[in-house]
Amino acid sequence: MLKSIEWKGNYLIIVDQTKLPEKLEYVELHTVTDVYNAIVEMKLRGAPLIGVAAAYGVLLGVLEGRNPYMVIEQLKKSRPTAVNLFKALDEMQEVIDEGGDLDEIEAKAREIEAREVEASEKIGEAGLAVVPDNARILTICNTGVFATPGIGTALAVVYRAHETGKLSKVYSLETRPVLQGARLTVFELMENGVDVTMVVDSMAGILMSKGMVDLVIVGADRVAKNGDFANKIGTLNLAVLANHFGIPFYTALPTSTIDLNINSGDEIPIEERDEEEVKRVGECYITRKDAKALNYAFDVTPHELVTGYISEKGILKPPFKDNR
Numbered sequence: 001m002l003k004s005i006e007w008k009g010n011y012l013i014i015v016d017q018t019k020l021p022e023k024l025e026y027v028e029l030h031t032v033t034d035v036y037n038a039i040v041e042m043k044l045r046g047a048p049l050i051g052v053a054a055a056y057g058v059l060l061g062v063l064e065g066r067n068p069y070m071v072i073e074q075l076k077k078s079r080p081t082a083v084n085l086f087k088a089l090d091e092m093q094e095v096i097d098e099g100g101d102l103d104e105i106e107a108k109a110r111e112i113e114a115r116e117v118e119a120s121e122k123i124g125e126a127g128l129a130v131v132p133d134n135a136r137i138l139t140i141c142n143t144g145v146f147a148t149p150g151i152g153t154a155l156a157v158v159y160r161a162h163e164t165g166k167l168s169k170v171y172s173l174e175t176r177p178v179l180q181g182a183r184l185t186v187f188e189l190m191e192n193g194v195d196v197t198m199v200v201d202s203m204a205g206i207l208m209s210k211g212m213v214d215l216v217i218v219g220a221d222r223v224a225k226n227g228d229f230a231n232k233i234g235t236l237n238l239a240v241l242a243n244h245f246g247i248p249f250y251t252a253l254p255t256s257t258i259d260l261n262i263n264s265g266d267e268i269p270i271e272e273r274d275e276e277e278v279k280r281v282g283e284c285y286i287t288r289k290d291a292k293a294l295n296y297a298f299d300v301t302p303h304e305l306v307t308g309y310i311s312e313k314g315i316l317k318p319p320f321k322d323n324r
């Protein structure tokens with residue numbers, strides 16, 4: 001399966017996700033600033049992938065001879081919501097605090113990546129238990145090879161269900177405004193022979209009302225101790241709809257996405273992005289140039305609406321206590 005990130009010994013190579021689906025283009029990241037810009041510009045995105053890239057970013061900073069603490073501070077400012085970024089940087093900082101040499105810093109970044117790759121495999125396996133036969137799964141955003149260094153989270157379950165003959169089809173919400181569903185999820189599922197149908201975000205309701213969805217599985221960017229979780233904008237709508245229609249609603253995540261420092265979703269910082277992103281599709285304005293627009297990148301789904309949390313440690317129920 002395609003890999004969206006690879007450490008090459010002294011630089012990182014990533015898929016530039018902004019170019020998909022037109023071009024599968026790789027870009028080299030040689031400096032911390034390259035990594036920082038790639039995260040900010042969403043050349044790479046997805047909670048676990050951001051964390052892994054940031055870990056290698058620290059290593060690049062050390063190779064550049066920069067002060068690692070300043071490097072960590074810079075990377076922490078790239079995006080606010082996905083906790084994996086902060087946890088990966090904290091782990092890197094621990095090695096630096098202990099006076100780790102270059103080999104130890106590299107080993108830690110590789111360890112964080114390997115852990116995520118393994119978590120993806122196990123999430124896929126654990127998720128099989130909740131997938132009915134001939135399942136029609138609805139998902140949002142991209143939670144596959146472009147969101148993790150492995151096969152993904154929600155899409156890991158999709159891949160395993162496909163391999164074992166349990167999957168009928170996937171409905172991928174387009175995921176306005178950045179279109180991770182339309183551009184990335186559809187791309188990778190088609191590459192891997194999975195039957196996928198793209199639908200606009202506002203179609204989720206009618207699909208559920210017509211009995212066309214058996215299961216909703218989404219990813220997560222930060223899960224609070226009580227189980228409230230942030231994920232791509234539109235996830236909350238899906239949770240409310242799924243509950244209304246009695247459809248199981250799962251989130252799939254590595255436990256690295258659980259933030260034990262916060263009690264509930266109220267404490268999750270929600271990224272607000274430039275209004276230009278929603279006022280345009282590509283270069284083309286879809287509203288008046290002087291119109292006001294609001295662009296929250298994530299929403300928070302309350303734990304009451306979640307059927308279960310598919311993780312590398314099995315299907316979890318909150319409250320969460322120890323995630324390592």
Ligand code: MRU
Nearest residue numbers: 045046047143147153219220232
């Ligand atoms: O803004 P993005 O594309 O980084 O948002 C990503 C998501 O919301 C994903 O669902 C989440 O990171 C889980 S990915 C395994």
